[in-house]
Amino acid sequence: MSLSEIISNYNDYIILGLAGISLLLLVYVIIMSIKQGKLSKKLKKFMTGGTGENLEGQIIARFADIDQLKADSKFLGEELVKVKENLMVTYQKVGVVKYDAFKEMGGKLSFVLALLDKNNSGILLNSVHSSREGCYTYLKEIIKGESFLELSEDEKKALNQALSSSNFME
Numbered sequence: 001m002s003l004s005e006i007i008s009n010y011n012d013y014i015i016l017g018l019a020g021i022s023l024l025l026l027v028y029v030i031i032m033s034i035k036q037g038k039l040s041k042k043l044k045k046f047m048t049g050g051t052g053e054n055l056e057g058q059i060i061a062r063f064a065d066i067d068q069l070k071a072d073s074k075f076l077g078e079e080l081v082k083v084k085e086n087l088m089v090t091y092q093k094v095g096v097v098k099y100d101a102f103k104e105m106g107g108k109l110s111f112v113l114a115l116l117d118k119n120n121s122g123i124l125l126n127s128v129h130s131s132r133e134g135c136y137t138y139l140k141e142i143i144k145g146e147s148f149l150e151l152s153e154d155e156k157k158a159l160n161q162a163l164s165s166s167n168f169m170e
Contacts, residue, residue, distance in 0.1 A: 002112045091115035091122055095161025099154045101128045114162035120145035122162075124155050 007014070047055070095114035100107065109129035116122035124140040124147065140149050145163055147155075 004025060009097075053126075087125040087144070088118050091117055093117070093120070093122075093165040095163075095165070096160040097158040097161070098152045102130065112158040114158040116140070116142060116145075116162045116165075122160060126152075126155060 019117040022058075055108055063078045093114075093116040096111060099106040111125075111127050114122070114127040115125070121143050126138040126140070128136045128138070130136070140147050140151070140155070142159065145159070147159075151159065
């Protein structure tokens with residue numbers, strides 16, 4: 001059998017095969033056209049209102065903004081360190097006890113205020129109210145949670161409140 005006879009016998013199959021390949025290529029071209037259209041829309045949206053030069057200027061401006069944000073962030077970080085350092089020496093722990101200095105007076109007009117820093121050092125402020133003689137205020141120094149002077153029960157309560165305070169910054 002010669003080549004021309006083989007081709008003529010399988011002519012129908014060859015035509016069907018070529019038609020199938022053409023159909024697949026047509027589907028592929030349609031898919032590529034859709035994708036190219038979407039890409040063109042994205043590019044048009046990206047370039048709207050600007051030229052290549054404007055786009056370059058916008059990119060440079062964004063990089064300048066990023067550099068400024070980095071500088072601001074560094075500055076704020078340094079300021080935050082200073083604030084934390086200052087907070088370590090401020091009074092952060094507080095204890096308050098109100099009491100009646102003279103049992104016959106009533107009203108709990110006297111109070112003890114304990115103010116401590118992070119290291120449990122600070123002051124005890126005791127204000128004793130006497131209606132006849134006025135108000136007397138006493139101050140006692142607290143170092144590392146202890147006083148060198150004897151403390152009353154109310155002063156001990158206020159000091160313990162401040163020592164047990166947990167809402168301070170470390």
